[in-house]
Amino acid sequence: MATKINPAYYGPEDSFVALSADIKRSTYSIGGLFTNGKYTGGSFDATAAPWGIGRSSASSDYEFIAQRDSTWTINKIQRSSLNTPLYLYYKSDLYMGANSNADFQGGDVTSENYERAMFRTRTSPDAANDNGTLRSTSSVDAGAAVGLANVLTNYPITSLNYQNVRLYIDHVYYKPAGESTIRKCTMNDIEADRVSVDRIVYFDCRLTYNTATGTTPNSTNVHLTIGGNSFDIPDIFKPVYYQESSSWTRPWRFLEHFGYWFIDENWYDQDSFRYGSTDYINYKSSWETLGNSDFVNANPVNVGWSTLSDIQQNFNGLVYHWESGLSVYASDQWNISEIQTGDTYASGTVRTYAYLVIDEKPDDMSSNEAYFAAVLHECAFLGFPIALNHISVTHSIGDNDIYLPVFDEHMITTGEYVSGPAALQLINAEWTDIFGVDMPEYDPTYEPEPEPEIEDYGDTSNLGSPRGIFPNGVNIYVMSGVEYNAFIAELNSYYANSTPDDWTLDFQGVNPADYILAAYYTPYNFAKSATQSNVQIGNITLTSTAYKLSQGEIGVDPPNKWKYFSYGTRQVKPLFNDFRDYEPYTKVELYLPLAGSIELETSFVMNHNITVEYYFDVMTMSGVSCVYRDNLLYKTSDFKLGAQLPVLSTNMGAIQNTIVQLESSQKANSMRLAAGALTAAGGIAATIATGGAALPAMVAAGTGALSLAGSVHKSDELNYQIEHTAPSVAQTGAAEPMNNFSVGQLMPKLIIKRPLMLSTLNNSIYGHTVGHACCINNLIGNMSGLTVCSKIDTSGIKATVEEIQAIKQAFANGVYV
Amino acid sequence: MNITFYNVTDSPNKLEKDITHVIGSARALAPTGQINVLNPVVTVAWDNVNGDSIINANYAYIDTFQRYYWINCGIDTAKRIIVSGKVDYLMTYAADIKKCPATIVRAELTKPTYVPDNKYPIHPNKFIFEGVDFNTAPDFYSGTEHYVVITR
Structure with a gap:
């Protein structure tokens, strides 16, 4: 049986259709692994070097969500301003240590650059092990921010791409064209103002990285803030829509700005922290050993998530979404005191520690009911159970104030949700883990057929x-x-x-x-x-x-x-x-x-x-x-x-054949001459035997001897012929094009x-006046804003035929609900 | 037949109008002929209410017909207010309409969906070209040339 997983995290993109900007997603986000230990004097101060999973704060400090010394402990999370408009949490892998500058995909960043940027580089690193000597710490603090800004200025941050080191930009402050004030901004601001030349964006950054050489972190400056430094956005860093450089390797990361990043499970799986074949910080396993579900702390949306009672788990919250203007965020009772213990989700009790709080209806929502429906809709798409308030989180499934998301036959969220007794009929009512990592324990009677085009x-x-x-x-x-x-x-x-x-x-x-x-x-x-x-x-x-x-x-x-x-x-x-x-x-x-x-x-x-x-x-x-x-x-x-x-x-073969032929010919001639000589010698003997009667024959013999001498002359001629034989050339293969x-x-x-959008597009106005194409089957009352219907069932309306036709025509053209 | 007059600023194609701005109400004078429920024309005496306000009203509710109307007002020679209405079927049946199931093909969402939208203003001749290099390179060239000779 295939492992079942919560499609909210693994499902196809359809699961996230509703993950639009309808909901602000709180103020907290998860940080990476880092340490606050100091590397001074050539050694690492282990006593000041706990390490763990952390987050940045608005200050230059940082804090741990989860910290490890001998065991894992969870620290209380301080909630910062709920009104923080933007946590970009742009993640880019940043080069750390090994090989050469060429590893920067964006260009030739000199060692000076990234040392100034406080990426503790190593001298003479070994390409395989990255175990060079840490560079001097003399410039660790001084100029760090400037250095980082310099790097970011000259090289697109998306090009800083390597394992182990991660660059997070927590806040972006923005000075729009023609304005003197600086305000926290959205990517829409940048997009809308991308043609401006006096754009200034301030990044509140921090760097995190895990060690590449062992289980003990041995570096520092994992967090820094450059809020006080500014730099112009160079052309190469103009909004993603203008980026055409091949060095822009991961523009989709900008999607993270839109609150999507937390669904990327690859972010925090252990491979992300693997160097070579060794898992240096396998925090995932550590968490699982302690009974936590997978992706704990990697997932900023913990609504409806349950833990064992012996773990005090804080929630990192929903990524606050800057775009919608809605006021939904994580509970303001966001601390350890809110932790529920001892409950079992499977027994029908919802154990949620963080939950959405609907603060007030935003101006652009027609009614509180519509707003609440939108919130529930989004949560249902995420696959989370929803409790109406911090009191009802301890209530049981089946109660009217506990909502469960509805999954379709493929275990994909639909955005639908139910509460009350109907919720008990859902298969997820008995899930032991809302994230589905315990799904092998779940043995439903219904086994959906796999999608052939996907899995077969x-x-x-x-x-x-x-x-x-x-x-x-x-x-x-x-x-x-x-x-x-x-x-x-x-x-x-x-x-x-x-x-x-x-x-x-x-x-x-x-x-x-x-x-x-x-x-x-x-x-x-x-x-x-x-x-x-x-x-x-x-x-x-x-x-x-x-x-x-x-x-x-x-x-x-x-x-x-x-x-x-x-x-x-x-x-x-x-x-x-x-x-x-x-x-x-x-x-x-x-x-x-x-x-x-x-x-x-x-x-x-x-x-x-x-x-x-x-x-x-x-x-x-x-x-x-x-x-x-x-x-x-x-x-x-x-x-x-x-x-x-x-x-x-x-x-060689042709030449050899020529030689052999010449020599054979010469030998044949010699043989004929030798036969003549032998004949002459016989004549001499006969003359002697006959008492000189054969003298004339001697004359002939002398002639034969002369002929033999002539054969010696012919051997020289043979050599001459060989030496002057035209060389024959053999060819193997023929030239092929190598263009x-x-x-x-x-x-x-x-x-x-x-595609590139027209610069005149205002998405909000477009949605309000034209409406975004969709295919939603719902009650009119569950909609808000412009609603255009292809079909509407007007049964139940006590109106005249003319009025019914007029109502249908009106919805065909669009009605503001 | 009581008529309540409003000033409404909502778009006609808004389902529920904001009718908090009530101008006043008046009883219609006895009709002299047939009144069309969907497009009624009724007469209101000027003195009964604040005529200056009613004459500027654009919206009304007629209790007898239990319908809301977009109206135009005029004055006849006897200084009576002539109210010409056109039924607002959206507001009138808003409660029922909200219970209607429908297939919604466009909605005021914050961003596009996966449903293709041929009205979306996509630039006709500009594009984003993104190059994604693969990450593992075989050993090519290595700074020198390579020849392969196969013999037997």
Whole structure:
């Protein structure tokens, strides 16, 4: 049985349709892991170094929500102003320590820059372990804010992207164009004023990071405030809608400004705090050990959440939403005294410690009832049970003041909610954990069918293990340019230096060109671990050296798999969280190095992980790029990783054949001459035997001896012929185009084309006058503001036919409810 | 037939009007003919109420018809107020209408939904281009050239 989870956190985007700005989401947000320990004098002051999960405050101080020394303890949370208009909580991974400046995606941030920014960098860091020596602390305090501002000014904050270090911007203060006062602002302000040149935004920032070298944090300055410093927003940091730089890697983070960020479970899972293969701060496990649900403290919305009684848990609250102007926020009784203990949700008692308080009806809501309905609607979409007040939180499900969200057959929230006895009929009435992490304990009789298009990938699960054939019986060498030139030169050097005997003795019948199967130019570096050896062609061992690849270096787990490398995974994130994130408004392309660009179906990849893997065959240097959507092989595209090169070498075989033919011819002539000489010698003997009667024949014998001398002369001629034999050249392969390699982009890139709104758009006025398209089935009385209906059931209205028609026509055009 | 006069500033297409600004009330004079319930024309004596106020009223409730009306007032030669009304079916049946189930295709939400909205003012020729680089690079080039030679 598939693990069931609360769709409020894991469900598709439809779950969050109503997560609009209808509700302010309180003032508290969760901080990251940090320590307030000091690193001074070259050592870490452990006594002053508790670490835990914290938050920033409006001051330059910070405080822990949860703190760990020997065990976890929970600190009381002080509630700051409920009217804080904006907690941006922009999260950006910030470089810390390792490798080089190039790790900044935004550009070449010098060490000076980020030291000034108080990111305690390390000298001579080891790329794998990041265990260099901490830099001097002399500038830790001085100029920190200025330094950070400097970095932010020159480099987009979204480019500060690395593990371990996180940059939070808690507040944004804003000086609109033409105004002299500074006020806390919304992103709408920035958006509306983006063409202004005198924009000033103040960031109240803090930095948090966890150590990269061990379980003991060893750094400091995890929090800083630069509220007193200001800087102009450079062009590169103009609102996200104008950002076209490829360095803007995660613009969707701006969605967090709209109160969506807390649903991103990836934020606080333990991988976020993993460096290499080690979990240095696995606070998640710690919490779970103590019986807490998952994502505790990672989730700022804890309405309806239950804990065990021995944990004093505060709530980090709902992210206050600046946009709506509504006055819903976390309970002002937000402290330990409100903690309920000993109750069991499963027994029918709601255990909520934080809850929404509807303070007063906002001006733009027509009535208290409509406002309350909107609040309940939002909470229901979030999947939370709702108690009407701090008294009713201890009441049981089934009471009229306890509301439960309604889930559909796919366990997706609908925004509907019920209270009273009807709530007891809901499957979530018996959940032991509202966040669903205990769902395996939940055994409902109803087992929804999985969505085939989402989960059923058929029999493609084995596609991740492509198989191929390892090219046995060949030698594969990797050469540098110098080595390759030397190799070619050696192939052609034997001709000049060889004597006729060399041809036959050294090459032993080998024609080098016949033993060179292929030569390629490739941008791929094979020679990481290969060993260097002399190049072998046939029986000949050349003096040229190269890296000879072993099977293991040609294929992964050979001979069953092909050579492979992965480009990793990226997620296609929505920007708007509405219809604009899909076609035809948003289009997604994927550039594949050496293979070209392919178009991805936006609706198929949005909110999904895209993984790119390359498999290739070394023999032909051709391959296939595999694009996975999650675990599903989605698309493939052929590519060439190498361009074949023509190899010209002296045709040793042809020369050898010529030599052999010449020598054979010469030998045949010699044989004929020798036969003549023998005949002459016989004549001499006969003359002696005959007492000189054969003297004339001696004359002939003398002629034969002269002919033998002439044969010696012919041997010189043979050498002359050999030496002047035109060299024959053999060619292996032919030139292939390698234009693809000239494209500098050798990293896949998702290219997302998103729509841009007209600058004249006022979303609020648009919603008020035109209305946002939707499909809501509800009672008219549950709506507020402009309401346009395609169909309305007027049964029950005691009116004339003319009036009924007029009512229907009015709602077709839009009525302000 | 009692008529209550109001000044209403709400848009005609607002379901429930704000009728807190009551101008006054008056009894209609006996009609001389048939009165259309949906578009009534009634006469009110000037002296009965503060005529100066009523003449400027734009909204009324007629108890006999149990309906609200958008009205226009005039004065006849006998200085009687002629009230011409057009029924406001939204306000009249607001309570019942609110109980009606409906399929709402547009609503005053704070942001767009996943339902495509072809009226939304999307820029026709400007776009946001976002490039997302992948994070793991194979070993390309490494500062030198590479040749692969395959022999036997």
